[in-house]
Amino acid sequence: MKIKTARFIISNTDLEKCPPPVLPEFAFIGRSNVGKSSLINMLTDQNKLAKISARPGKTQCINHFLINEKWYLVDLPGYGYARNSKEDRDKFESFISEYILTRESLKCLFVLIDSRLKMQKIDKEFISWLGTSQIPFALIFTKTDKLNKKQLKENIALYKEELLKTWDELPQILYSSSLAKLGREDILSYIGDILQ
Numbered sequence: 001m002k003i004k005t006a007r008f009i010i011s012n013t014d015l016e017k018c019p020p021p022v023l024p025e026f027a028f029i030g031r032s033n034v035g036k037s038s039l040i041n042m043l044t045d046q047n048k049l050a051k052i053s054a055r056p057g058k059t060q061c062i063n064h065f066l067i068n069e070k071w072y073l074v075d076l077p078g079y080g081y082a083r084n085s086k087e088d089r090d091k092f093e094s095f096i097s098e099y100i101l102t103r104e105s106l107k108c109l110f111v112l113i114d115s116r117l118k119m120q121k122i123d124k125e126f127i128s129w130l131g132t133s134q135i136p137f138a139l140i141f142t143k144t145d146k147l148n149k150k151q152l153k154e155n156i157a158l159y160k161e162e163l164l165k166t167w168d169e170l171p172q173i174l175y176s177s178s179l180a181k182l183g184r185e186d187i188l189s190y191i192g193d194i195l196q
């Protein structure tokens with residue numbers, strides 16, 4: 001799968017204003033600051049397509065990027081970070097869950113996990129919710145440049161062990177470093193297989 005063109009289409013919190021659900025799409029979710037927007041830039045080979053920040057809570061809306069004029073990459077806000085009041089956070093989360101549960105053109109939700117961390121409660125709960133809601137998803141372990149090979153292997157082994165406590169089978173697992181530009185081909189080929 002080669003990305004020839006990538007362009008921003010629309011950013012909003014209103015599902016009705018998203019592009020009509022006729023083209024397949026792939027969305028990125030995970031805790032704030034895990035590297036969702038950076039990964040979209042790395043995959044599309046554009047520095048400034050998705051907005052990134054060292055401070056969590058940068059992406060606040062659902063952002064559609066049209067790829068090769070045929071399918072979408074979707075940048076979503078992170079979870080687990082409350083910029084405002086609890087009420088605001090709940091509202092903020094409800095449009096994301098509505099998007100995930102109702103978007104009929106969503107082919108796969110990539111759940112990004114910081115490869116440096118043990119399984120976080122919020123990720124565990126989120127992944128279980130995807131399971132019960134029967135949402136197709138894959139995991140991407142991000143920021144792999146921050147670990148050496150041995151540490152990465154150990155962390156992933158622990159993570160898989162944790163997953164197998166509640167899942168019979170492991171989901172698809174991918175790796176990325178937006179800084180070192182690693183994982184691009186594997187992720188794009190995974191998307192390419194689904195698009196076929």
Ligand code: GTP
Nearest residue numbers: 032033034035036037038053054057058059078178
């Ligand atoms: P929110 O939109 O706030 O939910 O965050 P996000 O998940 O979109 O993260 P974003 O891409 O904005 O990146 C957060 C920070 O992590 C930025 O400072 C990035 O430069 C950094 N970062 C992202 N990916 C990588 C990576 O692969 N390696 C390293 N070392 N840093 C990364």
Ligand code: MG
Nearest residue numbers: 036037058059
């Ligand atoms: Mg972001």
